[in-house]
Amino acid sequence: MPARPISLPAADVLDAAMRPGGLRAVFQPIIHLEDLRVVAHEGLMRPAHGRLTPLQLLDIARNAGRLGELETQAARTLVRAFDFDRGGRLLLNLSAHAILQGALRPQQIIESLQSAGRDLSRFVIEITERDIVEDVGRLADALGYLRAAGIRIALDDFGNGHSNFELWHELGPEYVKLDRYLIHEIAQSPGRLSIVRALVQVADSLGTDLIAEGVEHVQDLAIIQDLGIRYAQGYLLGRPAERATEAVPDDLRLASREKLPVWPRSGRRSSFPKVTAAHLLIEAPFITDDASNFDAEQLFRQHPDLQALPVVDGDQRPLGLINRRVFNERMAVPFARELLGRKPCIKLMHASPIMADVAQNIDAMSEILLGEDQRYLSDGFIITRDGRYAGVGTGEALVRRVTELRIEAARYANPLTLLPGNIPIAEHIARLIEAQQPFMAAYCDLNHFKPYNDQYGYFRGDRMIRLVASTLLRHAEPQWDFVGHVGGDDFVVLFQSDDWERRCRDMVGEFNAASLALFDESDRTRGVLEGEDRAGRYATFPLTTLTIGVAPASRGRFTTAEEVASQAAAAKRQAKRLNVGLHVLDADPGH
Template sequence: MDPLPAASADAVLDTPAATAPTPASGSGFRMAYQPIVRLRDRSVAGHEALMRPDDGRSPLALLEAARHRRTLGELETRAVEAAVRAFDFATGGRLLLNLSANALLRGAVRSGEVLRALQGSGQDLSRFVVEITERDIVEDAKGLAHVLGYLRAAGARVALDDFGNGHSNFELWHELLPEFVKIDRYLVDGLSESPGKLAVVRALVQVADSYGTELIAEGVERIEDLRLLQDLGIPYVQGYLLGRPAFHTTTTVPGELEALGHGKTPVWPRSGRPSGIRRVTAEHMLVEAPSIPVDSTNNDAEAIFRANPELNAIPVLDAQQRPVGLINRRVFNERMAIPFARELIGKKPCTVHMHASPVLCDVGQSIDEMSQILLGEDQRYLHDGFIVTEHGRYRGVGAGEALVRRVTELRIEAARYANPLTLLPGNIPITEHINRLLESGRAFVACYCDLDNFKPYNDQNGYFRGDRMIQLVASVITSHVDPQWDFVGHVGGDDFVILMQSEDWLARCQAIVADFNQGALSLFDAREVARGMLEGEDRSGRQASFPLTTLTIGIVPSDAARFEGAEAIASCAAGAKREAKRLKRGVHVMPGVPAPA
């Protein structure tokens, strides 16, 4: 568990007391829980389980004693079991559980035992986060990622503890690709007074975004530091200012959060790249299952199915243990249920009922590569599953349902990040930023950008030149906004959104329209530019002439008093854009909005 003494521990959990024997000495310990607060809505998002020895010793002393006796793995496993038993899951949020990296690598902490403890809670395993703590150098980061893959394949998340102190480093971050990284208290305490710490934390925000990782700031004890963390866009915080470790759960946050005040909401830096596939391979989805030799009979296959009622299919292997087919239970049972089937074909080769082209995956094949299975026309993998091999030889089977679930989760995760053409944030980040602006209480303007007469241009010139025009929109917009305070998002197609806090927003929008309209001329043929028109089909399919493609921006004010959510703002901004098109104005501000000087 947390190796720090109670006086300096930062954690994330909050539940009733739990008692378990300490394997090394026979003394007991209880599990305390410290809340983690989500700054976006100032709610308790989860808790970290912390070991508290009954004899008053610090957790560090207890862990070091177990390490010396070589019982650290057993102690940590018992602590996980105790933490899961005691946690009040009705409070919601995730439960963070500490495990030593080297104990996992050496097998002292067995991932299978941890997995059984988590599954015993009856909860969705996505509610658990395995927090990797390590005061020693981890020499095999890839090996650690492989071990954690078994927990991840079941749905658990991973956090890297104490980043910025001890031996947590970028190699571990890169190899583990944790869903969460905890910024060490050394960087957080005094952050508001240290330009050096501020530069490091700002860099970590950018690194976390490129990896698709969420940051948790530990050791928050001063309101000044908390205010700066909020401005930097750190999503989660924990520390004494927000709640001390306790033996009971909590869902409330202290009143000090009300003193954060309201200012401009900074735009979170975004790399425009999805976080990528976690280090989960076919081996992590492998289930050991019986196989059958290729020269076996149907009676032999029936006996295996009868002895293994949970088995959906039997892999058929040749003499070199290489898969040559798969026998589906349902198909096999239907054929064997035909009158006199056992008498007629019971002793015949089992290959007569075999699917001779099963889906094969090597143990090292990533989920990303395996996702191509879902694109194939043959969908039998959904009920047959797939066969996992190593160097061509049989290792086990995998469930098609589990593959679909993991691939779906990864695709949803990737969709949170960027439009693939412009690499600008997509719908989900746009909604998140609008909500952040509303929660800040500060007024801003929402701008909806759309191209006029883009469809005939795209139909006439093809998607390649159409993409170039959309990329031009993106580059012109981003060149005229203040990236610190003005958020640019790509809804899709030729629709863009700008959420502006710059005081001179009207001048910026006018410059965007003027620069795009001028720059877009280079994308037309000289003849079209000379005529000021382009040819294409109208919505009825008839040939017609259209003006050259230009940019329109509709603008509406957005504040917490007028709008209740992102959907209302988006709808009103789209209405302003439609009105701008109707009035044939490049920039249109909704009536009643005072334009800046």
């Protein structure tokens, strides 16, 4: 029978870690992103024996009042093991808690680092904290002694834990390390991207260099480089190892900065994804299905602002709504009180009420406004929690919130296709121009779309416009090719893909074939639409097809987004005059 591992008391575990050889050192490289050079390493201590994680060991030391002692021992271990000739600067983790408690005195830290016999400017102290720092001023004073000796300061794990703007502003660190939470999969997260973009602006204004932690994907690295973050750390760039390294993976050098990445977008109608039905909930009385109309009348008197009275069964599951105006009109009819007063209230309720769960997003609830059942305007709607009555919402509040969200969203995304609108299109063109990145600006437009819209109506017209959007997206490379919706049947694709011409031809061919299903059989057979021309005369028109005009944007050719848009529109007009599916303007602006 195998022996069970012996669980040592916490004090013994800590004593074992403090002995010579009780800790081992590993180092993870930090990369300078402008030239993909290893410029520093973060030193990480590991218990040499047992199965404890570093955090578990730190917690044991903290509870024992020996955190400063353990961190000092870890720093000495890391300094002795680090190869300064090839590893660049060394970043060491020290807790604000231990410094503020006096367990780590500035002179003690300086003496520990001087034992390496290196210039103290080769060291960066990462301030970590798992609790709120209550006396930031005293911490800043203690770190001032380290700075006077040439040691630099970094703020660790910003964006998670207790690192915050107060610490950043008051400590004035040379570096701020953005937590893995903000960086991991940033290429797929519009929310993380927005936060990090804001932090880049803060860092620029405060003169701080950012270090992105947790970089594991090439797509994330491309976004970070594009944002102008100077340093990065993560498994993609190098895992913790016992020896410092000077090398960056060759495949990473090949993949880096080939093109400018397309920033992720939410694809939401709303800028407020966390607004739910719960935020519209009004606590209101309800009535059970066995109550009488006299009971309902009494509740309406007690609650003069109540538009409608919810009716529930014995399990408080909603059955219907009694509209106040309709109820009063029915009860005001001669002899109605005598005939209806003692009857069950369900006789005067609207069955099948409009309902929404508390967790339902406002975006999803906007579908209520598009439905044929417009009772929400007078009755409001019932809000449930786990299928049971929770409260009510008013149609006025829902309309107001949805309108606000759509107005805001329409500035940045087309409400029909959810593709980026004019502002994001201009922003992406400006990024490409500023980065001196060559690209192809494609203007996509439908031929003879107005006759189609006139004959089939706007509903079918919207289906055709959505077909354009889905076709463009399907053939664009999402990481590099930007697809935007200018408005109506006008779209823009900003290509960085080398095979952009093939993609354009595939777009035209696929749309022209798929759009035939949107015509009636008789029109498909004739191959034309009948209607009126712009002068009001009878005319026939070819079936609707897609045209793409392309303007090459070589490095340095354009200086503004307006110039690019003008040339792309000219290419589209030329394609229409030539009656071709794809036309490319001459790359020479003199032609």
